[in-house]
Amino acid sequence: MEQRLRRPTGRYAGKAASERQAERRQRFLDAALQLFGDAPGYRSTSVAALCEAAGLSTRQFYEEFRTLEDVLAVLHLQVNDWAQAAVLDALGTTGDLPFAERYGFVFRAYAASLTSDPRRMRIAFTEIVGVSPRLDEQRLSRRARWVELIRAEAASAVERGEAADRDYRITAAAFIGSVNGLLHDWSAGWVDATLDEIVDELVRLLLALLRP
Known part of the structure; x- marks a missing residue:
C-alpha cells in the first residue's frame, strides 16, 4: 500500500x-x-x-x-527503550556506591527489565534476528548504543581510579555479545541456572574486564 x-x-x-x-x-x-x-x-x-x-x-x-515488519521494528525499539530506562535510572541512583556494587545493581536492573516478561526476551533476542537487512541493521545499531554505554561507564571508572586506563571498545563489544548470547541461551532453556546465577556470572565478567 x-x-x-x-x-x-x-x-x-x-x-x-x-x-x-x-x-x-x-x-x-x-x-x-x-x-x-x-x-x-x-x-x-x-x-x-x-x-x-x-x-x-x-x-x-x-x-x-x-507492514508487520514495521510493527516488529517498533516493538523491538520499545523493548530496548524499557531496558535502557531501567539502566539509566539505576545509574542515576548508584553514583556514590563502590563500582562493584554499582555495576551489579545496574546490570540487575537491565536483566530485570528484560526477564520480567519472557515475551520481551523473545522479541529482543530471537524474533528480530534474520528477518530482513533493515531489522538486522536496527538490531546492530541498538547493540552499538549498549556498547557505547559500557564504554562511557568504563571511562568514568578510569577517572575514579577503579578501572585500567585503556581502550574499552573491543571489551565493551565482547561483553554485550556475552550478555546477549547467555541471556538468549538461558531463555531458550539451554543453560541450567537461575536468573540470579546468570546475572552474578555476567557481573563478575564485567568487573573482571574493568578491574586494573
Missing part, C-alpha cells in the same frame, strides 16, 4: 483524534507483544490475526503501519 489511509480528525467520546490514534497504536503493539513474543511468533502471524488480537480492523492497521 503506497499511501496510508487518512486518519480521522476532531473529537469523539471526549478524546482528540491524536489520543485515539495513540491508543489504537498501543493496542496493536500490545497484541504484537503477545503474538510475536509468545505464540505463534512473528513469522507465523498475519495482519488479520494481529488485528483480531487487537480488536481493531485492517483499515486501522494500515493507518498506523505499512
